[in-house]
Amino acid sequence: MASSGPQPVTLHFQDLVRVAGETIAGSVDLHVALAQENRIEHLRIKFRGSISTRITTQNGQTRITHRQTVPLIHANKSLWTQGTVFPEAGSHVLSFPFQFQLPTTLPPSYHCDGHSRGGAISYSLEVVGDRPGIFRTNTRIRRVFSVVPAASDSQLLTKESLRQGWDGSWKDTMREDKIRQGLWGDYSRVSASLLLPDLRSFPIATPIPYSFHITTETKILDRSDRPEDKHAKPLFPAPPTQSSKFTQTLRRHTEVRVHGRLRHLEDAFDLQGIRNIDTASARAVQAVIDEPEWVPRDDSKGRGFWRRTVHFNSTLAFPFAPTFRTETLDWMYVLQFVVPFPGLGNDLKIQLPIHFGPGSACPPPPIGAPGSSSLTYADVLPAGPPPMIDLPPSYWAGEDHDWTDEKS
Structure with missing residues (x-):
């Protein structure tokens, strides 16, 4: 008291x-x-x-x-x-x-x-x-x-490599899908690519660099329909140009055991608010927007599609308990990025298991x-x-x- x-x-x-x-x-x-x-x-x-x-x-x-x-x-x-x-x-x-x-x-x-x-x-x-x-x-x-x-000596070296600027290999996780605005009509294409350092385990509470690339391709249309035309209806689907427009979530799956009984539990943590846990080495989200690219399909009729790509570069930090297994509790993590697009079921989701170790x-x-x-x-x-x-x-x-x- x-x-x-x-x-x-x-x-x-x-x-x-x-x-x-x-x-x-x-x-x-x-x-x-x-x-x-x-x-x-x-x-x-x-x-x-x-x-x-x-x-x-x-x-x-x-x-x-x-x-x-x-x-x-x-x-x-x-x-x-x-x-x-x-x-x-x-x-x-x-x-x-x-x-x-x-x-x-x-x-x-x-x-x-x-x-x-x-x-x-x-x-x-x-x-x-x-x-x-x-x-x-x-x-x-x-x-x-x-x-x-x-942490072991190798884990400490990995952490130091990340803090000084990762110069090793990268692992690319990709996802693409076909979407359309309504129930009918032609399909557009969307794809995303998430690059992380190619590591089996990531040290907790350490800024991890990542690159996230989002590409959209419109349905086949006339070249006169231009994405920069401010007086026309925006061309679908438009890629997000700000990181706040897509979600970065860490999902945690836990197994709970009591004298032979087993139950599962899932938690989700929004990573947007904890990106800059280490202000000394963290960086703000950098967004690079490519110029729209016209891809012709029928030159005689002037038809094709517009390809638009946005690149995001930053760091993520994970101040959570390292992945671990015990007699009655064990847990694992899944990293999930979701890019929302208008329309039912059009969200593009990338998720991958991620292992955390001590640092x-x-x-x-x-x-x-x-x-x-x-x-x-x-x-x-x-x-x-x-x-x-x-x-x-x-x-x-x-x-x-x-x-x-x-x-x-």
């Missing part, structure tokens, strides 16, 4: 994304006088991580929610007991440092929620001030944090910890802590965390 005055217990823990394998550290302050006033007799800290899944079934009017929890971390550390003498016992505030080692195999933090199904992979620290007595509740400070897997190195242990050195976070490539990943408020509220030992 927030309060402007001093608290008997305070947790100091930096709000950063953590990398599997690293040593996390912090401290807990105990205000001696307030602890005595609040009858706190023992101070401890708990470190928890788990995969929690739920599936709700219905049989007639009966609804049953089935749950399964897979523990990942379960560690406890005693910090202080009333009557224990410390060197700074005369101080008004006692400070107790703590450290925990994250296993190298931890899955990334994750959260999904849908009708009658959902799951979370969550991590937390909790400081407990024990207040023995029938009508007393323990003092608790709970801090939920996020974890990502550590952050495991930092060295804090100075003074076993195996530590004089290195700091800034000495690890890439510099600085990992960027935040996209997790909903319910993850940070711990709503799906398994607090099975709430009374302990």
